Amino acid sequence: MQEKITKENFLKLLEALHAPKGVDRDFLYECFSDAIESGSSLDEESSFFSQIPLNPVQITLYLVNEHVFFLRSNPDKKESDIVKDPKYESLLLSLVLDKYYTNEHLAYKNQNFSNRFAPEISTINLYLNFILGMLSRYQSGEPNKTLVIDILRKGFSMAQCIVMLLTNGFETEAFSTWRTLHENECILQVMLRYGKDVIDAYLKHLKYAVAFRGGLASKEETDKVFEQIKEGMRSFELKSKDMKRYIEYGWLLAIPDVRDGKIEEFKLNFRDGVERVANLRQYSKVYEMSSEIAHSSPLLIYSKKNYFYYVTILNLYESFFRLEKIFGSLYLSTVPEKEKNRYLALRNLYFGELLSCYRYEQKLFASLNEKKSA
Structure with missing residues (x-):
């Protein structure tokens, strides 16, 4: 009773x-x-x-x-x-x-390949909770001042979402979310590499995107922004059919090497533009596969759950390692000594375990591929 x-x-x-x-x-x-x-x-x-x-x-x-x-x-x-x-x-x-x-x-549960108590999940979850908690202290939501923080926070938030999806048996959905995380990370890497001019250009194109979607307050303001868009396109000899690409990726033209044609095979898109400039082109094939999943190809319907579990968690870990490095640099340069020591203690305790988990998942994935090819 x-x-x-x-x-x-x-x-x-x-x-x-x-x-x-x-x-x-x-x-x-x-x-x-x-x-x-x-x-x-x-x-x-x-x-x-x-x-x-x-x-x-x-x-x-x-x-x-x-x-x-x-x-x-x-x-x-x-x-x-x-x-x-x-x-x-x-x-x-x-x-x-x-x-x-x-x-x-009595809830229906998908077959899953891990759970929230397993070290490969619980360790990264602990890290994500700590980092998101620390990022919540920073000013946010004001793009002109907080763009980098906002992108970083969104990245870690998506990483947390991926972990939740994986532990609930939604491997393909987690993989699709990694695709967006990868895009987010690439944009952040480009901004940090090239600095203020590129960030300012991104903010300008952010406004272009709002205007394109009809989100500005008045028709007059929208018309004014479209004039700016057309003027920018003319300056780079782009045609009207290129407008959407220019709005989404034209901020890359603020990078001197892009303007001067020094980046080989550059195109105004994600894979040949943002990803290439971010020096993360090695993810091109896995990004392409995640795009097929996102667009409901047969890969989504008839996917091998265990295969996509390992693909997702390994790519999640790799994205996390790079984002954590960015966070660590920012955090350690902006907090008092006591907070700095607290983070370093956490890192000393758990970063090694993260690496061990990553290597262990690599071995399991390699073993799976060996069985498949045998």
């Missing part, structure tokens, strides 16, 4: 979960108590559920969110009237328990 939670402790739980202030807490506690009682009865009837203790936090979260959603989606109804309706409480309890048992204990 589930131990009863007192109303006092339930109210503390609501506070800890940041439940909306105006919601009827007496009603929520009554529903919560009924849900626990109903769940306990179900446990007694089922040998499966009897082995699983009810989770009061999850039940509370379902309860609060269902009730708040009903209130917000029915603004013409008063909560004081709703909570007196036994049919509503019955419906609410049914929704809460159905979703709790189905989503938390």
Whole structure:
């Protein structure tokens, strides 16, 4: 039998979960108590559920969110009237328990090749959580001032997303996300290599992209920006059909070597432009494969899950190593000695384990390829 939670402790739980202030807490506690009682009865009837203790936090979260959603989606109804309706409480309890048992204990799970407790996942997750926590202290969201920080934060955020997808059996989706992470990293590498002029050009083309998508405040402003776009295209002898490419990649023309034609086989696109200038052209083939996945080719539908798991995690690690180096340089140059030592201690403790995990995954992938070719 589930131990009863007192109303006092339930109210503390609501506070800890940041439940909306105006919601009827007496009603929520009554529903919560009924849900626990109903769940306990179900446990007694089922040998499966009897082995699983009810989770009061999850039940509370379902309860609060269902009730708040009903209130917000029915603004013409008063909560004081709703909570007196036994049919509503019955419906609410049914929704809460159905979703709790189905989503938390009977959820369909894809086959996966790792889990969040495995060192190759838990170590990089620890690192990502630390780095994202530190980056949250920096000013953000102001492109003219914080562009590099914003791109770096987005990169680590995507890395975290990839880890979550991998541990839940979504290998091809993780690989597609790595594709975007790779694009993000390449842009960052180019900016850091060539500095302010290129960053300013990128910001200018960012505005061009907003105008192209109709996102500026007025037609007058949009027309003015399009004149700037056309003028820029004329200066580089580009035709009207090149407008979209110029908007997306024309910022690369701020690089002297690009303007002077010193980069062989350069083109105004990602693979022959951004990736080449970033000196990450060795990822061209794997990037192409990830593009096929992203565009729903047969590779997506009939993919070998284990193959794409290893391809993704290895490329994720390689991207992470480079991004972590950029973060470390930035972080260590901007924080007090105490914070600096804390990061160095973390790095000394876990970076070696990251490398070990990476090498271990390399061996497993090599073994998989040997079996495939045998």
